[in-house]
Amino acid sequence: MQSSDTLFQQKHELWLALLFGSFSLPDEEIADLLYDFAMIEYRHLNWLGGRLAAEGKAFDYEKDEIDYRAETTHALFAKLKLQIEMMGRAYPDPEDAMYARFRSDEDYFVRKLESLMADPQADAEITAYDKHRTLPGYTLDKTQTDALTLFLFEESYKEYELILVYTYANFFADSKRLSNIFIDLIYESHFHLKSFARMMEKMGILTVPRTIMERVYKFEDLEQFLIDGIKEEEGAKEECVKLAEMVGHDALRDFFFFINNQENYHIALMEQALDFLRSRA
Amino acid sequence: MADIEALKEEYIDHMMNPRNYGKIEEADAVGIGQNPFNNEMVEIYLKLEGDVIEEINFMAIGCMSTIVTGSIFTDMLVGETLQEGESVTEEFLANLVNAPEEQRACGEMVAKAFLAALVNLEHRRSGKEEERYTLVISGDCVTDAE
Numbered sequence: 175m176q177s178s179d180t181l182f183q184q185k186h187e188l189w190l191a192l193l194f195g196s197f198s199l200p201d202e203e204i205a206d207l208l209y210d211f212a213m214i215e216y217r218h219l220n221w222l223g224g225r226l227a228a229e230g231k232a233f234d235y236e237k238d239e240i241d242y243r244a245e246t247t248h249a250l251f252a253k254l255k256l257q258i259e260m261m262g263r264a265y266p267d268p269e270d271a272m273y274a275r276f277r278s279d280e281d282y283f284v285r286k287l288e289s290l291m292a293d294p295q296a297d298a299e300i301t302a303y304d305k306h307r308t309l310p311g312y313t314l315d316k317t318q319t320d321a322l323t324l325f326l327f328e329e330s331y332k333e334y335e336l337i338l339v340y341t342y343a344n345f346f347a348d349s350k351r352l353s354n355i356f357i358d359l360i361y362e363s364h365f366h367l368k369s370f371a372r373m374m375e376k377m378g379i380l381t382v383p384r385t386i387m388e389r390v391y392k393f394e395d396l397e398q399f400l401i402d403g404i405k406e407e408e409g410a411k412e413e414c415v416k417l418a419e420m421v422g423h424d425a426l427r428d429f430f431f432f433i434n435n436q437e438n439y440h441i442a443l444m445e446q447a448l449d450f451l452r453s454r455a
Numbered sequence: 456m457a458d459i460e461a462l463k464e465e466y467i468d469h470m471m472n473p474r475n476y477g478k479i480e481e482a483d484a485v486g487i488g489q490n491p492f493n494n495e496m497v498e499i500y501l502k503l504e505g506d507v508i509e510e511i512n513f514m515a516i517g518c519m520s521t522i523v524t525g526s527i528f529t530d531m532l533v534g535e536t537l538q539e540g541e542s543v544t545e546e547f548l549a550n551l552v553n554a555p556e557e558q559r560a561c562g563e564m565v566a567k568a569f570l571a572a573l574v575n576l577e578h579r580r581s582g583k584e585e586e587r588y589t590l591v592i593s594g595d596c597v598t599d600a601e
Binding site for chain 1 (some may be wrong): 464468470494514515516518522
């Protein structure tokens with residue numbers, strides 16, 4: 175049996191392994207299946223964190239290297255299956271409804287992975303991190319490719335950070351209003367992370383974002399965090415517009431303007447949270 | 456969109472796999488290089504064998520340029536003595552003068568985090584209980600934050 179914080183770390187790592195494993199897959203149907211599993215793991219992480227927070231136990235987002243890289247999809251499935259099975263051995267109480275749910279979900283994931291491993295059609299080469307840096311369907315020159323590469327690295331990290339920060343803030347949210355805003359922001363970032371990571375897979379530059387520093391999410395001043403966050407969102411919007419103008423392809427430009435317009439609503443949500451905090455001060 | 460010209464294969468590799476990233480538990484010294492203008496920072500952790508840098512890790516709140524610089528910089532110092540490390544850092548800082556402003560700030564944060572760790576080590580060795588030491592970047596000169 176492991177301590178709660180170690181269990182939380184292992185759950186965090188498993189979520190990321192499934193998430194980035196799903197992003198690395200060339201077959202979109204299988205990628206979607208694994209993405210659903212990863213999102214269920216994220217919900218587990220949320221429930222576990224909520225319980226730890228309610229019990230007053232300390233936990234953080236420290237993580238070791240995430241083992242999601244493989245040369246073929248079958249090799250990846252085998253790797254993920256092993257990690258899920260290790261997770262199952264770490265749960266403390268077999269009678270606890272939450273851990274029983276975790277086990278039941280993961281037993282199903284293992285069976286699905288085993289069936290994929292038995293299907294030769296489900297095996298394929300993985301090129302998600304071979305650094306080829308071309309985007310199928312687009313001709314980008316070096317400047318455009320470099321700009322897109324940097325943007326994807328910066329923003330995939332940022333979206334991962336936002337998911338973790340708002341998830342952590344939500345563990346301690348003391349109002350339904352704030353909690354709803356955090357949940358909206360979390361799921362917006364899940365979508366952005368997925369969009370950027372799938373593009374990184376296509377370019378061969380997929381990577382799990384680095385560990386975020388504790389002081390980023392264990393902040394004392396939520397109001398200041400939101401003020402800084404609004405500034406950052408405005409900066410991200412600018413980068414998005416610059417990139418949209420630079421890439422010079424209608425479909426890509428359209429995508430980045432779509433993302434940019436979503437950021438407007440994030441800012442509105444953060445301003446609502448700020449107003450709410452100030453109204454009760 | 457800084458650093459586009461610098462986007463070489465090696466740079467991409469450091470972005471994908473930053474070397475020596477992450478906290479060292481029970482480090483012998485910890486230093487922070489902080490940018491007071493935007494709250495970005497680099498934290499460096501040292502594990503020593505005598506005066507030799509056995510392990511040097513970093514974490515950062517910053518852009519990819521900071522991560523790449525931290526990755527390359529820490530890789531250079533593994534296995535060096537503290538004295539060699541300090542001299543490499545001084546040279547690194549001197550060379551930053553010609554770098555674009557944003558890269559200069561990133562490089563300066565990394566270098567000053569290392570220098571701050573050296574100050575922290577000195578304090579610890581002289582018996583002071585100090586978790587970490589911080590140096591703030593401010594153009595050409597170093598400003599003590601604590």
